[in-house]
Amino acid sequence: MNNPIHSLTITRPDDWHLHLRDGGALKAVLPDTARQFARAIVMPNLRPPVTTTALAIEYRERILNALPVDANFEPLMTLYLTDNTTTEEIERAKASGIVHGVKLYPAGATTNSDSGVTNLGHCVKALEAMERVGMPLLAHAEVTDSDVDVFDRERVFIERNMIPLLKKFPSLRVVFEHITTRDAADFVAQAPSNVAATVTAHHLLMNRNDMFKGGIQPHHYCLPILKREEHRVALVKAATSGNPKFFLGTDSAPHAKHTKEAACGCAGMYTAHTAMELYAEAFELAGALDKLEGFASFYGADFYGLPRNTEQITLVKESWKVPGSLPYEGDVLVPLRAEQMLNWKML
Numbered sequence: 001m002n003n004p005i006h007s008l009t010i011t012r013p014d015d016w017h018l019h020l021r022d023g024g025a026l027k028a029v030l031p032d033t034a035r036q037f038a039r040a041i042v043m044p045n046l047r048p049p050v051t052t053t054a055l056a057i058e059y060r061e062r063i064l065n066a067l068p069v070d071a072n073f074e075p076l077m078t079l080y081l082t083d084n085t086t087t088e089e090i091e092r093a094k095a096s097g098i099v100h101g102v103k104l105y106p107a108g109a110t111t112n113s114d115s116g117v118t119n120l121g122h123c124v125k126a127l128e129a130m131e132r133v134g135m136p137l138l139a140h141a142e143v144t145d146s147d148v149d150v151f152d153r154e155r156v157f158i159e160r161n162m163i164p165l166l167k168k169f170p171s172l173r174v175v176f177e178h179i180t181t182r183d184a185a186d187f188v189a190q191a192p193s194n195v196a197a198t199v200t201a202h203h204l205l206m207n208r209n210d211m212f213k214g215g216i217q218p219h220h221y222c223l224p225i226l227k228r229e230e231h232r233v234a235l236v237k238a239a240t241s242g243n244p245k246f247f248l249g250t251d252s253a254p255h256a257k258h259t260k261e262a263a264c265g266c267a268g269m270y271t272a273h274t275a276m277e278l279y280a281e282a283f284e285l286a287g288a289l290d291k292l293e294g295f296a297s298f299y300g301a302d303f304y305g306l307p308r309n310t311e312q313i314t315l316v317k318e319s320w321k322v323p324g325s326l327p328y329e330g331d332v333l334v335p336l337r338a339e340q341m342l343n344w345k346m347l
């Protein structure tokens, strides 16, 4: 008989999809990520967006300056792709050594995406350069057409955009970000090795019922939106399969409490505070704790061509209550599982 696991020591993980914001918000949330992760791919959807290497270098400095003194954390920067991103900008990004990906936001798809790409046809030069220099495209993979049902936007993006894109640029390195459907998991699994995906903890733990349990739950609203249970099950299967194409990306996306608990609430869940606890819970429920280290600590680094971390972290089986709110630049932030018990704790 197997003994239940009470403690788990793994190589220190990285977060391959993270929103850190800027200014006071950055100062508020950065310690949570720096405590849990050695590195993170930092999303560029600021206002104004991080569209150039020069802006990415400045943003990186602001992140380093906001780190707690004892922190050991490296931000990995990204550029925000627009219709006007030039070949030279991609080459500058590659040469900088600090930019690790270029983010595709279809215009209007999500938070701060209005300067995003209106038509991938406008980005041919930039995509050619990315394919040539080996700069990954990080895709928020949802169509924006209002005639497409919100629950179908990821699946339709695969047919309309992802397949044609990879046909035109077969060696382009692509990360299908925050996958939420069985369709995306299957697509990535059968794609060549230059295509990978990040998976959030919340999409492993929740389905669309969680947005409406006992009344509307604004803190469970994010994009891509939570899907049916069958999709959650497919994501768990992919993440716990040991397939190196699937790796950890929290998509932790802080928004002040009053902007989520509003008539028109923002999309995004704040999970950085308890990220590894949530992933441990999802992997334990799947009976796959032995697969957590590859997913959280190895496969992302391997895909990005970066060294694996050498330090370790320990998670213990211990019940504790997540606070109801956290300070957020003179405001507050409601973390996922606020006021609820978690059964894993990172030491």
Ligand SMILES: NC(=O)N[C@@H](CC(=O)O)C(=O)O
Residues within 6 Å of the ligand: 019, 045, 110, 111, 140, 221, 222, 223, 224, 251, 253, 254, 267, 268, 269
């Ligand atoms: N995931 C979200 O719901 N929101 C993200 C944007 C994104 O990753 O699409 C944000 O920046 O708030």
Ligand SMILES: [Zn+2]
Residues within 6 Å of the ligand: 110, 140, 177, 178, 223, 224
């Ligand atoms: Zn996104």
Ligand SMILES: [Zn+2]
Residues within 6 Å of the ligand: 017, 018, 019, 043, 251, 253
């Ligand atoms: Zn995101």
